[in-house]
Amino acid sequence: MSRRKLSRRQFVAATALSSAALITAPYVRGAHAAGKLSIGFWDHWVPGANKASTDIVNAWKEKEKVEVTIDYIPSQGNKNLLTIAAEAQAKSGHDILAMPTWWPHAQAELLEPMNDVMADLIKLNGEPNGTVKYLGQAGGKWLAVPASVGSQIKGPCSRIDLMKQHAGIDVQALYPAGAPPKADSWTFDTFLKAAEACHKGGVPFGIGLGETSDNVDTAGAIFQSFGAALVDEKGNLTVKTDAVRQALEFYKKLIAFLPPDAGAWDDASNNKWLVSGRGALIMNPPSAWAVAKRDAPQVAEQCWTHGFPAGPKGRYAPYLAYFWGTWSFSKNKEAAKSLLRALSQPDAIEKMVVASGGYDLPCYEKLTTLKVWQEEAPPKGTLYHYPNPHNHQTLSIAAAPAPPKIAQQIYTQATLTKMCLRYHQGEAMEKVLAWAEGECEGFMRS
Amino acid sequence: MADVALQPNRAVTAQTARKRSSLHKMLKRKSTVAFLMTLPLILLIALLVIYPAFYALHLATLNKSMQRFVGLSNFEFLFKRETFWLVVKQSCIFAITAVIFKAVLGFIVAHFVHNIPAKGQRKWRGMLLVPWVIPPAMSTLAWLWLFDPSYSAFNYTLAFFGIGPIPWTGDALWARFSVILVNIWVGAPFFMIMYLAALKSVPDQLYEAAAIDGANWWQRIWYITLPMMRNIIAITTLFSLIVTFANFDIVRILTAGGPLDHTHIFATWAFRVGIEGSDIPLGASVSLFMVPILAIAAIFILRDVNKRGNEA
Numbered sequence: 235m236s237r238r239k240l241s242r243r244q245f246v247a248a249t250a251l252s253s254a255a256l257i258t259a260p261y262v263r264g265a266h267a268a269g270k271l272s273i274g275f276w277d278h279w280v281p282g283a284n285k286a287s288t289d290i291v292n293a294w295k296e297k298e299k300v301e302v303t304i305d306y307i308p309s310q311g312n313k314n315l316l317t318i319a320a321e322a323q324a325k326s327g328h329d330i331l332a333m334p335t336w337w338p339h340a341q342a343e344l345l346e347p348m349n350d351v352m353a354d355l356i357k358l359n360g361e362p363n364g365t366v367k368y369l370g371q372a373g374g375k376w377l378a379v380p381a382s383v384g385s386q387i388k389g390p391c392s393r394i395d396l397m398k399q400h401a402g403i404d405v406q407a408l409y410p411a412g413a414p415p416k417a418d419s420w421t422f423d424t425f426l427k428a429a430e431a432c433h434k435g436g437v438p439f440g441i442g443l444g445e446t447s448d449n450v451d452t453a454g455a456i457f458q459s460f461g462a463a464l465v466d467e468k469g470n471l472t473v474k475t476d477a478v479r480q481a482l483e484f485y486k487k488l489i490a491f492l493p494p495d496a497g498a499w500d501d502a503s504n505n506k507w508l509v510s511g512r513g514a515l516i517m518n519p520p521s522a523w524a525v526a527k528r529d530a531p532q533v534a535e536q537c538w539t540h541g542f543p544a545g546p547k548g549r550y551a552p553y554l555a556y557f558w559g560t561w562s563f564s565k566n567k568e569a570a571k572s573l574l575r576a577l578s579q580p581d582a583i584e585k586m587v588v589a590s591g592g593y594d595l596p597c598y599e600k601l602t603t604l605k606v607w608q609e610e611a612p613p614k615g616t617l618y619h620y621p622n623p624h625n626h627q628t629l630s631i632a633a634a635p636a637p638p639k640i641a642q643q644i645y646t647q648a649t650l651t652k653m654c655l656r657y658h659q660g661e662a663m664e665k666v667l668a669w670a671e672g673e674c675e676g677f678m679r680s
Numbered sequence: 681m682a683d684v685a686l687q688p689n690r691a692v693t694a695q696t697a698r699k700r701s702s703l704h705k706m707l708k709r710k711s712t713v714a715f716l717m718t719l720p721l722i723l724l725i726a727l728l729v730i731y732p733a734f735y736a737l738h739l740a741t742l743n744k745s746m747q748r749f750v751g752l753s754n755f756e757f758l759f760k761r762e763t764f765w766l767v768v769k770q771s772c773i774f775a776i777t778a779v780i781f782k783a784v785l786g787f788i789v790a791h792f793v794h795n796i797p798a799k800g801q802r803k804w805r806g807m808l809l810v811p812w813v814i815p816p817a818m819s820t821l822a823w824l825w826l827f828d829p830s831y832s833a834f835n836y837t838l839a840f841f842g843i844g845p846i847p848w849t850g851d852a853l854w855a856r857f858s859v860i861l862v863n864i865w866v867g868a869p870f871f872m873i874m875y876l877a878a879l880k881s882v883p884d885q886l887y888e889a890a891a892i893d894g895a896n897w898w899q900r901i902w903y904i905t906l907p908m909m910r911n912i913i914a915i916t917t918l919f920s921l922i923v924t925f926a927n928f929d930i931v932r933i934l935t936a937g938g939p940l941d942h943t944h945i946f947a948t949w950a951f952r953v954g955i956e957g958s959d960i961p962l963g964a965s966v967s968l969f970m971v972p973i974l975a976i977a978a979i980f981i982l983r984d985v986n987k988r989g990n991e992a
Binding site for chain 1: 743744745747757760761762763829830831845847848849850851855935936937938939940941951952954955956957958959960962
């Protein structure tokens with residue numbers, strides 16, 4: 235058996251080398267030196283749009299040496315909502331999770347504050363719109379970071395030809411591409427007359443009265459244009475007011491000119507209505523137009539997305555915000571915040587907006603005039619007014635300004651559209667208001 | 681005097697052997713083997729059914745933000761809600777109507793199939809089972825297209841006869857009719873196959889004897905077929921009642937509870953309140969409300985089955 239003898243000099247040298255290696259080891263950046271991060275993004279319906287987010291994340295992970303896994307969670311069947319609920323129950327899950335509209339408030343107690351991230355992003359991108367502040371903040375705390383992916387305005391998308399032919403309205407003149415709107419005449423009176431004319435012409439406006447978000451969003455914007463709210467910002471019931479009565483009266487007149495089956499419409503119904511060429515106007519982000527581009531190009535080239543009509547109390551348009559939140563029990567909050575900063579850089583946001591064909595809508599004031607909305611076609615400029623570039627209308631969400639946890643119930647239970655339908659079906663105004671008041675009282679439970 | 685070798689360990693050895701043999705006997709016992717073989721399933725049920733059930737009970741006793749124990753306050757709150765009582769009424773209408781029609785249709789179709797010559801019977805049995813075999817979420821999507829508010833294939837066809845358009849999902853009565861119809865379509869084959877199996881087990885001699893006694897078709901059904909099928913009918917009805925009360929997919933896909941909440945049943949409203957409305961304790965309370973209703977139904981039906989079993 236051979237035995238190698240270790241000299242004292244060799245022993246000292248080896249010990250010194252090993253010690254040096256051990257001490258310096260933590261500073262060597264390995265492939266995943268900064269740990270792991272799991273992300274649950276919303277699964278975009280636009281083919282290829284997910285790739286933009288993946289590319290941004292990949293570039294970030296290479297730089298930061300973080301091991302990343304991404305799950306794209308669809309909103310079909312409310313899978314995203316189920317994931318949020320399950321992770322909140324389990325106190326375990328993704329480090330970054332996409333949350334639609336009301337969910338940052340619904341999970342407020344379990345979310346990591348993002349004030350530091352938002353302070354930097356506001357400096358960089360400008361102020362977020364009022365709806366995002368309403369949905370994303372609680373008690374001075376930013377609950378989540380606004381995501382451009384999935385955020386949208388559900389404004390009118392009109393058929394240029396049918397509006398001219400039946401209602402005598404040139405929507406391109408009201409909302410010219412590349413210029414501020416000249417839409418002072420675009421009020422709810424004009425809108426109602428146009429609805430009547432298009433109904434007579436056999437191409438009714440495609441506005442639903444069902445219980446899904448497209449229907450509720452339109453009702454919300456119309457109610458707000460009349461100054462009507464069911465609950466005010468302090469949580470007081472304001473159902474039995476003249477403003478609510480006026481909004482209901484307006485809706486009753488409007489429903490007479492809508493498709494007879496509007497009460498059963500879901501979020502797909504208005505899209506199909508436009509793409510099939512059966513209607514002159516719908517309230518939707520440019521998803522219906524994008525589908526028409528593929529399936530009915532002759533319809534797409536006549537579509538023009540523009541602003542909401544104005545009511546007695548202003549011009550409101552529904553803005554649906556998406557957020558990226560980090561759970562307070564996340565294991566890698568710092569890496570999550572770093573990635574959220576990377577995802578909210580102006581160039582990253584533009585990349586994602588372009589990948590979505592202009593559908594995604596950042597909430598920051600400096601990012602509503604990206605080139606993509608000026609260039610998208612056909613017809614050229616069709617999306618120019620989609621992001622509200624001239625702040626022509628107030629962006630809002632149905633049931634605001636009620637405290638968000640109450641507003642979420644009003645929104646989810648579709649109280650506004652139900653009120654309109656009940657009144658339209660012959661229920662007495664005061665009975666409808668009493669019913670809505672009872673519902674809202676129930677929504678206030680804590 | 682006989683020499684007896686002293687064996688101090690003998691008693692212990694005998695005891696061990698006895699123990700081993702009793703363990704062996706116990707293992708050989710049929711009931712033990714049956715228990716051991718079903719143990720994995722029992723554990724699985726405990727994990728996937730009993731734990732979630734108790735967790736749901738726990739959730740139902742919390743406040744909206746799930747930070748405080750509120751006892752039965754959620755149920756008290758529900759009892760004061762107009763929509764809740766509408767849901768209770770609709771769940772009962774939905775489940776009872778659908779089960780009655782499924783049972784009647786299943787009974788009639790089972791008789792037809794039973795009377796088909798054995799050679800072609802398999803083909804018919806297979807075809808009639810299709811609605812039950814297709815995942816309901818998928819078949820309901822097809823129904824949704826047939827009932828679509830604007831592009832209903834039914835309305836398109838009816839228009840040729842100058843009928844309609846019918847608001848299949850837009851009017852409260854028609855929407856209720858539509859969800860019940862789809863539920864019957866999906867569930868009737870289950871009744872059919874169960875009743876067919878029961879029909880096949882009725883001895884032919886009974887019918888022959890009845891024929892000799894001059895019994896007509898109705899008397900044969902009333903005095904032979906139905907009494908022989910009573911237990912199967914009771915158990916099938918109970919099973920279907922439970923499944924229909926707990927239905928979710930058909931209503932969710934077809935109407936999502938609308939119009940004006942007129943098709944909501946417990947599961948769809950629990951989902952609306954609990955998941956979409958972020959009020960999980962209230963959602964849990966809504967879904968738990970089914971338990972006493974179904975428990976009462978189960979007690980009555982199973983007691984009856986047990987009684988008849990003892991009579992037999």
